[in-house]
Amino acid sequence: MDKNEIISPENLAYKKPALLNETPMHYCPGCSHGVVHKLVAEVIEEMGMENKTVGVCPVGCSVFAYRYIDIDWSEAAHGRAPAVATAIKRVWPDRLVFTYQGDGDLACIGTAESIHALNRGENITIIFINNAIYGMTGGQMAPTTLIGQKTSTCPYGRTPELHGYPLKITEMAALMEGTCYVTRQSVETVAAIRSTKKAIRKAFEASMAGKGSSLVEVVSTCNSGWKLSPVKANEWMKENLFKFYPKGDLKDTTEDK
Template identity: 90%
Template sequence: MNEEIISPENLVYKKPELMNEVPMHYCPGCSHGVVHKLVAEVIEEMGMEDKAVGVSPVGCAVFAYRYLDIDWQEAAHGRAPAVATAIKRCWPDRLVFTYQGDGDLACIGTCETIHALNRGENIVVIFINNAIYGMTGGQMAPTTLMGQKTSTCPYGREASLHGYPLKMTEIAATLEGTCYVTRQSVETVAAIRSAKKALRKAFEASMAGKGSSLVEVVSTCNSGWKLSPVKANKWMQENMFKFYPKGDLKDTTGSEK
């Protein structure tokens, strides 16, 4: 009987070496694990394993340091861009990025996020937007959609009561200090590949000193949304993408990747 030899490059899944064997605490169907894998892959492909520094504040990703074997720094809630600024200014040769959720980045960290990006700090802000506070009970976030129900707006978000969803990525694209601003997702293979290219472009731009980059990843929170992983992906596609359309919003890097 002929044996079919499967070469490593043809494997459907290969875990990056930077990802260790610690079991992840994320809920089944959560987008965080996929994004973690992409970050690890890009860092490895760039050969920056020993020079990458991640900054994770409070939120679902607070334990990101447990899964990727690079240098990490914890930050107070919302303050990751300020911490990343200090690290990058002290060690300009390091690949410095933040990893933040929408409640952290767009609520308590709005000031730090906008001013770090506007200063053109050579860092990458990775923005996981699932339109809810996933870790603390499913409360309404700045990015919660109109009409979307959460534990703190059980009848749905209303403009007259709660205001409108905040489009941080559109705001970032207007700032002079940003060189690359994009919105991606990871619910399909094609989307995952696009998100990986975006992360690579952002990381390379930061190392080239071209300014700040923000990579938003529109994501699911099936636990907070009270949906199965499959239904959460469908809801995201039918609702989130209408208000948060995917694609590059700004690119002055001059890169074709």
């Protein structure tokens, strides 16, 4: 076997999904977004839905997601992705429709759209990237920022007396009649990545089967916003975020409907 054969794609342990193109990503080194993009692309490809999927991305770090995954996309105003996804799915019920949103977008600016789309049981999947901060706009406090966590708008740490408490949007979604699958995952290890991919696949399949709304939260890092190296950011996430946002399925009625 010559050198070219050794490094050819078919001989690599990792094969980039075909839907993930060669456009360099704008995400910071160590960011979780790239891994989740890969998983979304893999699942769509494995489901054979390349030509029947519509993603919706609003304002936030993921605003350029359409540049990296070669499917149909629709841009939405800040926080309005679930409303746009609702319209697309109702017009094209045979399409796989999902939103890809950060915590500031979904849990603050778009709280109403998120809550009501989930409660109505729209047959869409919401992928929720929770890094407990506004990553794109300067590291401000988000609804998911932990008590004591420092950001550019709470430099001395979040306090409940001044800023209120962190919002557990996923726990809220699990209580709604319209949701069929609600889970919280992460992508900091190989095992976690495998679990998240399985969750995304289950959510996508549930939406195509007309079983209701699914929410896949991915607890993530923002090492640039947190002012930490990628390694330290993963450690901080495991030591702090996982305690307040524990991983696992919160609701699964996909076999009941």
